[in-house]
Amino acid sequence: MSKQYAIVTKALTKRFGHFTATDAITFEVEQGEIFGFLGANGAGKTTAMRMLCGLLTPTSGEATIAGYDIYKQTEQVKKRIGYMSQKFSLYEDLTVKENIRFYAGIYGLSNQQIKEKTAELLRKLQMEKEGGQLVSSLPLGWKQKLSFSIAVIHDPSIVFLDEPTGGVDPITRRQFWDLIYEAADRGVTIFVTTHYMDEAEYCNRISIMVDGKIKALDTPRKLKEQFNADSMNDVFLQLARAKS
C-alpha cells in the first residue's frame, strides 16, 4: 500500500490585493507525522494554516486534508481536524467539564461518548478534582494541556497547533510535548508552529517559510547538515536573514 497522506498541497497560493501572502507552496505530510511549520513573523504561516483548515479560500493551487478538497469539501475538512492556538482559549467562565461538553457537542459526539471522553480526559490529565472548577482559575500550563486534549476529543486525523507553548515553564512545555508525542504515536498527524527552536527538533520534518515561500523542508538532522549548522536556530537564522 502506498503512504497515507494527511496533507497534500500543490502550488497553494493566497493573494490579498497585490500582496502574495502564501506563494505557491507544495508539500505533503504523512499520516502520523509531527510536522513543524516554521517561519518568521509575517512569513505567511497563519494564512497557509487558515487555508488548510478550510477557513480561507485559496487564490489558486490545490490541497487536500485527510483526502478532502479544501475548496469543495470544507465541512468534511473541519470534521477531520482539530485546532488549538495560544490565543484561542477555552471559555474562562465555564468549568473544565462544561468546556469539554461544549466542544464535544459541537463536534457531534453523543451524550454517552461525551461522558466517556470526559472521564478519560480528566483522568489522563490528572484533573479529576478540578472538573468542576472554572477554567479561569487554572494555571496557564493546565489550560494549554486541557485545550490540546479538547482539540483532539473527536479523534481528528490532523491537529493544527499554532504556537501552543508560548510563555509556559520549561517542565510544563515538555509535558505538553509528551501529549503531542502520544497523540502522534496513536496515528494523529501533528501540524505545529513554534518560535522555540528546540521544539523544532522534536518534529519528524520541518518546513521553513520565508516571504510566503517554503525555503527548506526536511528532517531536522538533514537540514542541519545541509546548512552546516549546529542547531535549528542557526538554520533558521541563515534562511530568514538571507532574504534581505
Added chain:
Amino acid sequence: MQPIVVQHIHKSFGSVKALHDISFTVEEGELFGLIGPDGAGKSTLFRILATLLLADKGNAYVNGSDVVKDYRSVRRHVGYMPGRFSLYQDLTIAENLNFFATIFSTSVEENYELIRDIYEQIAPFKDRPAGKLSGGMKQKLALCCALVHKPRVLFLDEPTTGVDPVSRQEFWEMLKRLKSKGIPILVSTPYMDEAMLCDKVALIQKGEIMQINTPAAIVAGFGRQVWAVRAKNMYHLLKDIRAFEGTHSCFAFGEFLHVTLDTDESALQKYLRPLQHEDLVIRPAQPGIEDSFMQLMLEQNETT
C-alpha cells in the same frame, strides 16, 4: 549608587501570592535578567518598581529614590516598556515618539543620539500608524519611546515574547549596545536561552526567586553529570528512560534527551540494550540554564 535595590518585596492578590520575599540589586551598567514563565510574578515586580502598584511589604529603590515616597522622581528617570504593547495604535511612529518626548518635557532631537540606531530601522515607516506595524517594528518603536527621555534605568518586561528568532536576536544586539552606553537594564523573559546574554540573572517561579547569579555560575552549580541520549524513536526512548529506576530526571532537549542518573552510565547502557533502540547514542553533555531551571523547579515542588 546601585540603580535598582529590591528588599524583601511581598505582594498578594487575594489568596494568590504573586511575589514572596523578593530581594536583589542591579549594579551600574548591568544587564540583569528576570527569567521565568508566565505567572512567575515578573510583571507584578515591574509594576511595583515602575510605581504603578504598591507592594504589601518590603522596600524598593530605583536610581536612589524610594518607589513609594519618591515616586515622582522614579517616574522621571525610568524608561518602562510594558509586556503588553501599549503605544497609541492610531498615532503614527513619529507621533507616538513626539508624544512620549513631550510628556517628559523634552524633544526627540534632544536625545536623538540614544535612539538613533533603533529609530533609523523604523524611520522609513514613520508615517504609518503604530497599529499597522509588524511585531518586530512595534517592539523597536516601544523601545524608542521608553528611551526618548534619556532614562537612568530601563525596565523591559518580556520584550521578545512571541517574536521570531531573527527579531529576538536583533533585539538583544540592541540591548548590548544600550548597555555599552552605561544604562542599567532590568529585562524579563520566558526564553531560557536568553539568560546567557545577561550579566546576572534571577530565576523566578511561582513568585519566588529560586537562584540569583551570573549565568555561568548557575550552570557551573548544576552539580550532576548530564547525559545526552538519542535514538530513532524519541518518544519510546523517553518512556523507557523514565521507567528506568536509576533515572533521576529525563527531559527532551532538542534532538537529544537530557538525562541525569542516580547510578552510573554503564547501568543505563545495560538497561537500554535489550530494548533495541535503533541508532542509540549516549554521550556526556553540558547543562544549560534550562537544565538548572527545571532542577530548581523540582526542588521547589518538593519543599512546598
